[in-house]
Amino acid sequence: MSERQTLMSARQLTKRFGGLAAVNDVNVDLWLGHIHAVIGPNGAGKSTLTNLLSGDLPPTSGTITLDGHDITGWTPEKISRHRLGRSYQKTNIFRTFSVWDNVRLAAQSRERHAPWNPLRWLQSAAGLTAVNQRCERAIDLAGLTQRSQTVAATISHGEQRQLEIAMVLATDAEVMLLDEPLAGMGSEESAKMVEVLKRLRQTRAILLVEHDMDAVFAVADTITVMVNGEVLESGPPAQIKASVAVQQAYLGSEDSFHV
Secondary structure, three states, X not given: OOOOOEEEEEEEEEEEXXXXXXXXXXXXXXXXXXXXXXXXXXXXXXXXXXXXXXXOOOOOEEEEEEOOEEOOOOOHHHHHOOOEEEEOOOOOOOOOOEHHHHHHHHHHOOOOOOOOOOOHHHOOHHHOHHXXXXXXXXXXXXXXXXXXXXXXXXXXXXXXXXXXHHHHHHOOOOEEEEEOOOOOOOHHHHHHHHHHHHHHHXXXXXXXXXXXXXXXXXXXXXXXXEEOOEEEEEEOHHHHHHOHHHHHHHHOOHHHOOO
16 A cells, blocks of 8 residues: 555644634644544534634644645735645525636636736636636536526535535546535535545545534545543544444444444
């Protein structure tokens, strides 16, 4: 087996709010071609961990590296420009724009212009070949090719979540932090999202925070279980499924697994 390529790591990551440790001494590695799922009950610290990795929250202590750079304390914008993208629990799209225009705005945010031209925003985006190509690839990977000209407000909830992922892809993100991308989906929509995640795994490192256990066990290569801000156990899905400690703390009895 070839050596894993680590794209992002956190060591002894801690975030305190007063006397409360929302995340306490957590270590995590994200590898290319690998989906690392983080599960746990509400209040376990999953979203706080995601916010720390993306720069939305500064850590109290610990270190974070991205593609060899120590990014501890960097702003979200700076981290994003180093090819990290994330989605949020609440759908975050431009509802009155088409799918294509949503994704194109995300793609254009990564364009570099030198020297600075203050009039460039008045130029037609139709001629931006590289931007349009990134849009097409992102929309295709997210499974929305047939919806590209549809107004975002009129597509289904599941497709709106796919659109969010397409927007992240359009920024050329190599590391993706996905916070409950299957939230609120029915079984058919969930199955589509699982297929999207499997495609994305091939060329990216993904942190997946999710409550849908069927989806987690279908796509994850590694699962970390958090309880009260700390890591209870981390390992391959078979190990987590068989863990007595995990069953008692979160997943219930082994009979409750339907994966």
